[in-house]
Amino acid sequence: MTTSSTIFSVSGMSCGHCVSAVTRAVQQVDAGASVKVDLDKQTVAVTSGASTDAVKAAIEQAGYPVKAFA
Numbered sequence: 475m476t477t478s479s480t481i482f483s484v485s486g487m488s489c490g491h492c493v494s495a496v497t498r499a500v501q502q503v504d505a506g507a508s509v510k511v512d513l514d515k516q517t518v519a520v521t522s523g524a525s526t527d528a529v530k531a532a533i534e535q536a537g538y539p540v541k542a543f544a
């Protein structure tokens with residue numbers, strides 16, 4: 475499986491609960507995903523074999539709108 479790294483700009487993350495909610499959501503798509511949340515920058519850096527669209531959908535379903543990704 476090829477992995478790629480994507481940085482998502484995500485709205486509404488404010489505390490450790492948000493960090494674990496977003497991390498859990500991404501890891502439901504890919505249990506082996508690396509997820510790094512930066513609350514100051516409001517970004518989520520994901521290294522995963524799952525598609526960008528699938529990860530974006532998972533973050534949004536957890537309740538955090540994705541504004542952009544690159």
Ligand SMILES: [Cu+2]
Nearest residue numbers: 488489491492
């Ligand atoms: Cu929170």
